[in-house]
Structures are given as C-alpha cells and as structure tokens.
Amino acid sequence: MTDHTSPLDVSTLDARKGSTTIELSEDGSSYQCVRVFGAEPDRIFRAFTEPVDLRVRFLAGAPPGSELTVCESDPVEGGRYHYAMVIPEHGVMAWHGAYTHVDRPDRLDAEEWFVMGDVDPIGPPSVQTLTFEPIADGYTRMTMQVNLPEAEDPETFMEQSAAGLATSLATMDELVSA
Secondary structure, eight states, X not given: OOOOOSOOOXXXXXXXXXXXXXXXXXXXXXXXXXXXXXXXXXXXXXXXXOHHHHHHHHHHTSXXXXXXXXXXXXXXXXXXXXXXXXXXXXXXXXXXXXXXXXXXXXXXXXXXXXXXXSOOOOSOOEEEEEXXXXXXXXXXXXXXXXXXXXXXXXXXXXXXXXXXHHHHHHHHHHHHHO
C-alpha cells in the first residue's frame, strides 16, 4: 500500500482531490482508500453518517438521473443503516449495514451488504473500518479499509467502484469545506 505519511499540500480542493488513493489488494479481497478533507474529524464523521450529507455525497458518485430513495443511518454501536438508489438502466442498488464499533469522531466500523434489486441481503458482509485523523489545523486524513466477501475483478473495480467513490468523496470535501 502507498505511504501516506509524507507531507501534502492540502490547502485547496484540487490538492485534496490529488490526495486520494484507492488501492485494491493483489488478490482483490480488500481495498484501502485514503483521502484528505478540509474539515475537522467530527465534521467528516458526520458526513459519513448523517442522512442530510449522505444524500449529497451518494448521488455525486452515481450516474445522471439516479435517485436516492432510502437514506437511513443510526450511527451508534449496534445501530443500522440502509441506503437505496435507483440507477437508470440498472435498477435498484441498496446498501444495508450495521455499525459494529463507533468511536466518534475517530473511528467507525461496520458490516455492510450490497444488493442489486429490492431484496434482503444474504451471505457474508464486507467489513469496513474508517478512521479520521487530524493532520493539520482544520484538515483530516480519512482511511477506509474494506475487506470484501468476494474478490473483485481489478479492472471492473477501478472503472466502477473506485471511480464512483472518488467522485463521491470529492463532493463530500466540497460539502464539508464550505
């Protein structure tokens, strides 16, 4: 994985976009995303858990014409979340999750199931850990580690999942830096 300890210029939105790294493991079973945001850790934590912010961030990474139809989040240990989006030409995509560890504003762990269609999740979840580290006055380094239930195809992952995530996080930075 990339070394994220060297100093970066994070003073502008464009510089922070350039701070984003998304790396899929060699076997495709996990990925790590690191991104610097122009806000304190508590504000970043809220942007990952509060529906008012999630509604903005989720749609940013989706194809035009997409609609977020469900956006629920209870960010306490044992709390649940559910997001559902209708995407033109693909139908319903949904994320169902449970917060397994909450240490506001430093860390957020969850188990998450992703499903296509309007169905209940089955099978093993992905396991996620997000950490929010203050790195300078008013800036936060977010590290997202995700262990997947099934290995991902690297090309498909980078074209679809990573691209949508990068766009979504850039929009989130615009939101929290305002």
